[in-house]
Amino acid sequence: MSRYDRTPRSGSERTNLYDEITGKIIAELEAGRFPWVQPWGKATAKAPLGLPQNASTGRAYSGINILILWGAVVQHGFPGQGWLTYRQAATLGGNVRKGERGTTVVYADRFTPEDEKRRARETGEEPGTIPFLKRFTVFNAAQCEGLPEDIAVAMPPPPPGLIEPRVEALIKATGIDFRIGGDRAFYVPALDHVVVPPPQAYFEPINWHRTALHELGHYAVSRIMPISGA
Structure with missing residues (x-):
């Protein structure tokens, strides 16, 4: 609104x-x-x-x-x-x-x-x-x-080869809403999603994987020790 x-x-x-x-x-x-x-x-x-x-x-x-x-x-x-x-x-x-x-x-x-x-x-x-x-x-x-086709714009996927297949499979296996984009990395417990900058924005490819797994760690902790009252 x-x-x-x-x-x-x-x-x-x-x-x-x-x-x-x-x-x-x-x-x-x-x-x-x-x-x-x-x-x-x-x-x-x-x-x-x-x-x-x-x-x-x-x-x-x-x-x-x-x-x-x-x-x-x-x-x-x-x-x-x-x-x-x-x-x-x-x-x-x-x-x-x-x-x-x-x-x-x-x-x-x-x-x-x-x-x-x-x-x-x-x-x-x-x-x-x-x-x-x-x-x-x-x-x-x-x-x-859900916008009309002439207005809808999709975020382009990362170029092939930048994400290690085993890490990509692990992310998918968690079932979490994992979003790639922006210039900040974070996990939002209330909305249960992770956001990580695109792999091509990193100075070294390995650091994207470190960041992604770090944020997934926050997700895992929230599952093991959920916030009181949530």
């Missing part, structure tokens, strides 16, 4: 949002990836060149949203530039996959209150307007399932 507030925001709230977005972009520009901190680099984006656009309406994003969505494509290695709100995905007959995290974009505009419109009609003056800012949470089409 898109998250936004129709209530006009104060100047300080708008400033905070601008600062938040600016800080995120600066962090991306300054971020370094070091082999002794984590054994993988940035995921490589597979999306075609072009402006990000709303996959439902076909409308291209503009302004700061272009940088935000390009950054998300690079960070997570998404294969397409199409984006949807949670509600738009549902309207198209699909849904956002469980556990997926959205990207926040913004929409800035002005509106004219009804009392200002009346005052303008009575005085012949220009009506006053109030600036507002909305936040929207959008998801890449690759984070969704």
